[in-house]
Amino acid sequence: MRRNVLITGASSGLGAGMARVLAEQGHHLALAARRTERLEALRDELLAAHPGIRVSVHALDVNDHDQVFAVVKEAVGELGGLDRVVVNAGLGKGGRIGTGRFAANRETAMTNFVAALAQCEAAMEHFYERKAGHLVVISSMSAMRGMPSSMTTYAATKAGVAHLAEGIRSDLIGRRGLDIKVTTIYPGYIASEMNEGVEQEARMMVDTETGCRALVKAMQKEPAEASVPPWPWKAIGPVMKHAPLGVVRKLV
Template sequence: MDATPLRAVLVTGASAGIGEEFARQLAMAGHHLVLVARRLDRLEALASELQARHNIRVACIASDLSKSDAAESLVAALQAQQIQVTGLINNAGFGDRGTVQDLPLQRQLDMIQVNVTSLVDLTWRLLPALKESANSFVINVASTAAFQAGPNMAVYYASKAFVLSFSEALHEELKRTGVAVSALCPGATDSEFASEANMSDTLLFKAGTMTTEAVVRKALASRRRAIVIPGLKNLLMIWLGKLSPRVVTRRLAGMLQA
């Protein structure tokens, strides 16, 4: 890597899906990048492609955010490589379909660690650097799942509700510092998530998906808004949910992923 300090946007979960698309669109806009995921080979292949196509620098860091010390180690790696983060996209996360009793406990605890704990940990550690950068931003990837309880995916839905609430509060805390914070709340999206979460055959995904390109385009264009909901269908579903009793919304959510 060039010895010049790197000012870059950090993207977690960058090896596939929405995270990979964030990397592509940010590279197209001329941002230097730090790509983070477990699969270093995928990150390096993507980095080579983006550096060849665009006049940017890309650093790759392998990190398993289900580990309790992952955020601390990741920030130490950034400091060792003299990288200053100017934007943070907390995209890493996963879900799994099944009842709380049927899913392995460790998988559900890992879900909380990745979706919630590591997200907060990494954000807290990088806030000082973000406050020093003009036009800096944080995009936390939540979900339309954040707006109601989700039987058969209870921990996933609860984790995304946390991300939404946390992001809204942080948006208010930081809006006078110049750091923009938003919660991106996509619905069903054409990515690896469905297969990884065992959801490909559910009504939710059979009803249609958005492309990662459309989701990320909306997220970046609206990153100074507290809540970003891509897609008219998703927006209407959320507003209808707000008008419905919670017993209705949670039962409907359970039906969509039964």
């Protein structure tokens, strides 16, 4: 069992939800995010409910790339190694291209892609060193196609991290003596702080706990890719990839 797990963006939403599910299953956790007071509250909650686990808390702004590498090392030291790293931290800011929202779009691009690159680099350095590990990259169903309006940059970054993960996975092909897996998760609409008040998603949205249990179940199988929850997203994914853009707009 890959027992020691680092989750970035763990102070709320899907990160905190996955931490609760993993703690319930007996995993030791390294929780990283900017809002340390939330992380500390979550740590106390998890230790009270599951006294047999260990939980470390790490202040992390993923856009501070040196800090990303430092936090991975800290977590390795506190837990005695990492078996799985979940690259989860992200932003959903943005605006339609050409409408003066470059600053917000740039912030999303830096957080969702460049910072994810730093997290992948730090995690894979550790995994190559110990010859084992599981890198989990949280993408999005929006990565299947170019998305309109405020979702354009977000979707592009999630497509980027999916290709980043695939490239890392390709590097592992044929390399003997390594127990390293790379999984790309494509979540559909799961309720979280990031998408509060987004009305168009409500018809296919699942609650946070249901979504996070599905996320953990998927990643523990260590597939190359997984759509979560499987229904309806496993069926919708191919449609999004190949349908005319006008049809895709109606789906989102």
